[in-house]
Amino acid sequence: MHFLKLILRNTLRHKLRSGLTVLGIIVAIVAFGLLRTVVDAWYSGAEGSSDTRLITRNAISLVFPLPIKYQERIRKIEGVTAITHASWFGGVYVSEKNFFPQFAIDAKTYFDVYPEFLIPPAEINAFLIDRKGCVVGRKLADTYGFEIGDTVPLRGTIYPGTWRFTVRAIYDGAEAKTDISQFFFHWDYLNETRKKATARKTSRKTDWVGVYAINISESNRAAEISNKVDAMFRNSLAETRTETEKAFQLSFVAMTEAIVVAIRIVSFVVILILLAVMANTMAMTARERIGEYATLKALGFSHHFLAGLIYGESMAIAFVGAIIGILLTFPVTDKFSEQVGTLFPVFGVSLETIYMQAIAAFSVGITAAVFPAYRVAQISIVEGLRSIG
Amino acid sequence: MESISNPIVHIKHLTKSYRRGGQIVSVLTDISLDIPSGEFIALMGPSGSGKTTLLNLIAGIDKPDSGTLKVGGIDIATLSEGELADWRAANIGFIFQFYNLMPVLTAFENIELPLLLTQLSHKKRQEHVELALSMVGLSERMEHYPSELSGGEQQRVAIARAFITDPVILVADEPTGDLDRVSAGEILAILKRLNSEMEKTIIMVTHDPYAAKTAHLIRHLEKGELDVTD
Numbered sequence: 001m002h003f004l005k006l007i008l009r010n011t012l013r014h015k016l017r018s019g020l021t022v023l024g025i026i027v028a029i030v031a032f033g034l035l036r037t038v039v040d041a042w043y044s045g046a047e048g049s050s051d052t053r054l055i056t057r058n059a060i061s062l063v064f065p066l067p068i069k070y071q072e073r074i075r076k077i078e079g080v081t082a083i084t085h086a087s088w089f090g091g092v093y094v095s096e097k098n099f100f101p102q103f104a105i106d107a108k109t110y111f112d113v114y115p116e117f118l119i120p121p122a123e124i125n126a127f128l129i130d131r132k133g134c135v136v137g138r139k140l141a142d143t144y145g146f147e148i149g150d151t152v153p154l155r156g157t158i159y160p161g162t163w164r165f166t167v168r169a170i171y172d173g174a175e176a177k178t179d180i181s182q183f184f185f186h187w188d189y190l191n192e193t194r195k196k197a198t199a200r201k202t203s204r205k206t207d208w209v210g211v212y213a214i215n216i217s218e219s220n221r222a223a224e225i226s227n228k229v230d231a232m233f234r235n236s237l238a239e240t241r242t243e244t245e246k247a248f249q250l251s252f253v254a255m256t257e258a259i260v261v262a263i264r265i266v267s268f269v270v271i272l273i274l275l276a277v278m279a280n281t282m283a284m285t286a287r288e289r290i291g292e293y294a295t296l297k298a299l300g301f302s303h304h305f306l307a308g309l310i311y312g313e314s315m316a317i318a319f320v321g322a323i324i325g326i327l328l329t330f331p332v333t334d335k336f337s338e339q340v341g342t343l344f345p346v347f348g349v350s351l352e353t354i355y356m357q358a359i360a361a362f363s364v365g366i367t368a369a370v371f372p373a374y375r376v377a378q379i380s381i382v383e384g385l386r387s388i389g
Numbered sequence: 390m391e392s393i394s395n396p397i398v399h400i401k402h403l404t405k406s407y408r409r410g411g412q413i414v415s416v417l418t419d420i421s422l423d424i425p426s427g428e429f430i431a432l433m434g435p436s437g438s439g440k441t442t443l444l445n446l447i448a449g450i451d452k453p454d455s456g457t458l459k460v461g462g463i464d465i466a467t468l469s470e471g472e473l474a475d476w477r478a479a480n481i482g483f484i485f486q487f488y489n490l491m492p493v494l495t496a497f498e499n500i501e502l503p504l505l506l507t508q509l510s511h512k513k514r515q516e517h518v519e520l521a522l523s524m525v526g527l528s529e530r531m532e533h534y535p536s537e538l539s540g541g542e543q544q545r546v547a548i549a550r551a552f553i554t555d556p557v558i559l560v561a562d563e564p565t566g567d568l569d570r571v572s573a574g575e576i577l578a579i580l581k582r583l584n585s586e587m588e589k590t591i592i593m594v595t596h597d598p599y600a601a602k603t604a605h606l607i608r609h610l611e612k613g614e615l616d617v618t619d
Contacts, residue, residue, distance in 0.1 A: 381445075
């Protein structure tokens with residue numbers, strides 16, 4: 001009890017210094033948490049992917065489409081339980097800064113393959129019967145204020161013209177990591193419009209899709225079924241490349257790997273700066289109290305007791321900073337998420353990030369006390385007492 | 390050299406030197422001294438004469454280069470750091486010139502501090518501290534922090550802390566050096582009482598001839614050598 005009392009009172013002895021150190025820890029822990037959350041958001045697509053879902057795309061590049069007729073051939077492969085397709089639309093809502101992903105989908109099959117998108121039955125029926133209807137994610141609806149019945153105009157960048165869609169359904173995510181910032185509409189509507197444009201020779205090919213999403217019976221058959229799909233279309237006009245949904249999502253992350261690595265490095269640099277601040281505080285504290293530590297030693301207190309006082313004070317400061325920092329990470333990331341809109345579909349502080357923040361603060365608390373504790377253990381009582389007066 | 394049967398402190402041919410700026414400076418040279426139990430001895434001498442060093446050696450917070458140093462029959466120079474810490478906690482009470490109280494602890498808590506190294510219960514510790522406070526006349530100030538006490542009061546707290554564990558020896562390094570004449574007189578009176586009523590052996594380093602007169606025995610140190618003068 002006296003030990004804890006001493007630690008607490010010593011911690012509060014220089015309120016300004018302790019307060020500023022705690023403030024430094026809070027800022028560093030929040031910054032660390034925010035940066036880790038950004039990194040997590042980068043990988044959210046891969047994290048939210050299913051083990052039993054494969055993605056088939058054009059072997060040359062994602063930019064090149066695949067024929068719609070592949071769908072029925074793939075469906076017949078043993079082990080495939082469901083198949084659907086999606087095509088990137090790339091439209092602009094009002095201005096370029098309002099980015100969100102838009103896909104032309106096979107309305108009848110898409111939500112069977114992606115059961116994590118939760119839509120009320122009445123709304124899905126309304127979507128299915130309206131070829132100009134669309135389904136928007138809850139985050140998207142909240143960000144832009146979309147409601148059922150609203151018209152959403154998109155200016156096509158790949159497909160020219162202004163496309164108008166009516167919101168027929170708003171989907172929620174089955175899990176926190178489900179992307180609820182997407183926009184879906186009927187591929188049939190897109191394809192028919194392109195057919196008309198083709199007739200006028202103003203559009204690209206028709207009856208093509210961007211990617212196929214395939215559900216398989218068992219996750220351990222992913223490689224086997226992927227090989228079967230790709231073998232089926234080898235030497236065809238549009239060869240395929242099939243991979244797990246996670247690998248597919250990670251291929252996007254790989255394109256921006258350098259940014260992710262930079263953010264990761266900065267997040268650890270923040271912790272190193274924090275360590276320097278904390279170590280400086282503890283070194284100053286121990287230096288000022290050398291006389292007191294020498295007195296305690298003279299009275300018979302052991303090196304371990306004195307080291308405990310220093311470690312305790314360092315940990316107390318780190319603990320308070322960590323708790324406030326972790327708690328503040330939530331509103332700060334929420335504010336950040338608001339600012340970046342739908343750029344990061346899933347943006348939330350993960351449990352892993354909280355653990356890492358706590359571990360970082362704990363490590364800093366321990367490490368910052370190592371040198372002062374060692375110094376106090378080594379200093380002779382006579383030398384220490386000489387510093388008084 | 391003095392020879393006393395069963396002295397509480399037995400020093401023979403003691404030497405001590407320090408390394409300062411690459412040079413070895415001899416502080417104590419061939420010191421021999423026996424202090425009987427229950428004695429009140431004052432060590433006097435000019436600055437740098439080695440009196441504080443001798444006190445530190447007797448108190449077990451420094452180690453001699455050579456010679457014999459026995460306190461209570463134990464050759465403390467042979468004890469390890471851990472053993473010395475335990476030995477000091479049980480046998481030595483420290484009184485410093487600048488009191489050396491913990492500024493974050495109250496008078497009560499400062500006095501209680503050495504008792505934390507004992508097996509005494511909280512209740513027993515409280516009784517001991519209250520008794521010690523009354524002995525130094527500070528019962529009313531037990532909840533005060535050192536910064537709220539005068540120099541004399543702080544030194545009285547330090548004295549209470551020194552004898553709270555009932556040690557064999559009290560070592561006092563310039564206990565009145567930072568005090569006015571009145572406060573110094575009060576401190577010396579308390580030390581005298583501890584010696585006469587509680588039979589504590591007191592070894593006091595002082596510059597002050599007035600303080601030294603309180604002791605039964607005065608020993609002078611000059612350039613690291615003991616000059617025997619009663």
